[in-house]
Amino acid sequence: MLLIENLHAEIDGKPILKGLTLAVAAGEIHAIMGPNGAGKSTLAYVLGGRPGYEVTAGSVTYKGIDLLELEPHERAAAGLFLGFQYPVEIPGVSNVQFLREALNAQRKARGEEPLSGGEFLKLAKEKAKLLQLDMEMLKRNVNVGFSGGEKKRAEMVQMGILDPEFAVLDETDSGLDIDALRVVGEGINSIMRDPAKGVLLITHYQRLLDVVRPDKVSILADGRIVRTGDADLAKRLEAEGYDGIMAEAAA
Template sequence: MLTIENLHAEIDGKPILKGLSLSIGAGEIHAIMGPNGAGKSTLGYVLSGRPNYEVTEGSVTFDGQDLLALAPHERAAAGLFLGFQYPVEIPGVSNLQFLREALNAQRRARGEEPLSGGDFIKLARAQAAALGLDPEMLKRAVNVGFSGGEKKRAEMVQMGIIAPKLAILDETDSGLDIDALKAVGNGINTIMRQPDKAVLLITHYQRLLDYVQPDFVHVLAGGRIVRSGGPELALELEREGYREMAA
């Protein structure tokens, strides 16, 4: 589904990714761990097309397409979803309005009919209920006044509604208490653990992986993947840290 080959990227002239290669197949969940400054978030930003992150070398193929040739909205319509470490607030725009516009924009880009207001509300309420988010919160402005856990639940609802092929989740466990962590883990498993979908989890810690067991764990250090393994690698990192790998 996703193939990254020798990816080099920089921001403001500073090299961050320095020859990163990674392949993610359909039905797989991959976790990327590593020390601060290793390039984990940069990888997510580059894949999603965030401005000012310049690719200087390498290639990325997503579902048979040259991902780097697509604009950010085209990448989203193709099935890529980026979950933020710190979801932004959008005052004056309700969750329902935001999510309906986002979903129907993608449906139109794929040549599909937009959902009616009634059908969309049914979908949104079902996703909110499945993830333990009070449906009344869907009427509120996007993330305004939400706790950290509510923001992450709302983002999982967004992912469920959009139904991407590939979810890139950038430290989605950051700042969560145990109940919110379980809810987020349940959301990832329910929505994305499918034979035609895939997940790239970016995280510092093992704790999210207690609820979302990855097929592969990779260590990113110095701008490249320096080690890969199974779930047991995350436990080793939790015990021993990154010092030797980051050296």
């Protein structure tokens, strides 16, 4: 579903990704772990098309399409969703307004009819209930005055409404307490655990993976994937840290 081959990328002339190769199949939740500065967020931003990140070599193929040739809004219309480590605030724009416009723009790009106000509100209430987010929160400006946990739950509601085929989630567990972590993890399972969908889940911690239960885990270090295994690899990282596994990968 997603194939990354020998990807090199830099920002402000500084190389960050240095030959990253990775494949994520349909129906797969693939977790990416790694030390700080390894390039995890850079990978997410490159896939999402964030300005300022220059790809200098390699390729990214999504459902047989050259992803790097698409503009960010075209990637979204093609079914790609990017969840941010630090969701941004948008003063003056309500969540309901933002989400309805985003969904209908994507539906238009796919040749589908837009949802009416009533149809959209019904969908929004369903997804908000799933993520245990008060519907009143969706009437407020996007992320303004939200706690860290509320921002992440609101972002998962956004993912539920847009219903992407592939999600890149950059440290979705950042800033979550135990209860919010469980809700968000179960939301990822409910929305994205599907034979026709895929997830690239970037995280530092095993605790989210206890809920989501990835099919594969890869370690990203110094801009490359150095080790891939099953969910037990994440448990070993939690118990032993990176040093031993990194030494094995370098041998």
